[in-house]
Amino acid sequence: MILIAQICAYCSVLYIVKTLLYPIFKPVSRKQKKITRQYLNERKANLLNNRIQSFKRLISAKIIRKTMSASDINRYKKIIERLDLKINPEDIRLDQILYSSAALIISIIMYQANPLLGYISAFFIVLGWLYPVDELEKTIDRKNKNISLDFPSFYSMVYYQYSKSVNIYLSDVIKDYLPNANSDMAEELGVMLDNIEYGEEYAIKMLKKRVPLHYILKFCDIMETRLKGYDNISQMTYLKNELDEFRIRNLEIELERRERKNSLLQMILIICLAIYIVIYYLFTIIESIRLFQ
Numbered sequence: 001m002i003l004i005a006q007i008c009a010y011c012s013v014l015y016i017v018k019t020l021l022y023p024i025f026k027p028v029s030r031k032q033k034k035i036t037r038q039y040l041n042e043r044k045a046n047l048l049n050n051r052i053q054s055f056k057r058l059i060s061a062k063i064i065r066k067t068m069s070a071s072d073i074n075r076y077k078k079i080i081e082r083l084d085l086k087i088n089p090e091d092i093r094l095d096q097i098l099y100s101s102a103a104l105i106i107s108i109i110m111y112q113a114n115p116l117l118g119y120i121s122a123f124f125i126v127l128g129w130l131y132p133v134d135e136l137e138k139t140i141d142r143k144n145k146n147i148s149l150d151f152p153s154f155y156s157m158v159y160y161q162y163s164k165s166v167n168i169y170l171s172d173v174i175k176d177y178l179p180n181a182n183s184d185m186a187e188e189l190g191v192m193l194d195n196i197e198y199g200e201e202y203a204i205k206m207l208k209k210r211v212p213l214h215y216i217l218k219f220c221d222i223m224e225t226r227l228k229g230y231d232n233i234s235q236m237t238y239l240k241n242e243l244d245e246f247r248i249r250n251l252e253i254e255l256e257r258r259e260r261k262n263s264l265l266q267m268i269l270i271i272c273l274a275i276y277i278v279i280y281y282l283f284t285i286i287e288s289i290r291l292f293q
Contacts, residue, residue, distance in 0.1 A: 056094055057091065060093070061088070064093050064097070068093055076133075079140065081210065082210060096133070099132065100126075107122045144213060146182050147184055149182075149250060150185040152215075153180070154181065158170070158173050159236050159240045162226070162233070170203070174192060192206070192207050200227060201227055204223050219239065
């Protein structure tokens, strides 16, 4: 019994040493040092970025917003709501001022080196002012295009589900389609799925507000009518036929684009081959002339 008690006491001491003392004196591995160093660097970068963003928000809220017109604020608000950005309209205007100021400084430096280069560089002042808004608008156009291309497939699923039974929940159709959706369409459907928690009618109204595209507006109107208890399967069929035509047109446009691209590529290859043949025979003729000389 004494031996068993001694063994238990010895094991207890070893356990205490391992759990309390060993981690203090345990050497840190190179991998752990690297991970810790990366974490500290990322933390410093995030802190610096947060300070810069806080300073920019302070300036934009105190100064920049007072210089903006109501039309600009409404325009930027629509862009922000469409892209679901966590910024304010004055933040976009501040970015415009910063880009234009940087372009102005570069233009002054280039003018000191060469007046002609300075005048040419001044063109970037205008581009710096247009760049922040233009990039956001391009992002919206890209998202709208991807959503328009993917929406017919989504509506086909909605149409077939609702044509089979009226007791269909829109959230179930969205969940079934999400794995097959492209990234932009999946993002909008994910937001719509979150909004459905507050009711299908609210989710449809928010979709109409976020993505004011022609076919999506018609889809929202049809779904709102259906939620009121009206059987509008004929309208759904009409919209499906329109979307099928839209999909066929897009496929034809894509086919024509690829054919033009292939034709251009073939033309470039033929021109390169012709240049190669001309150079080859030119060198052959030159070598022949040298032999006769």
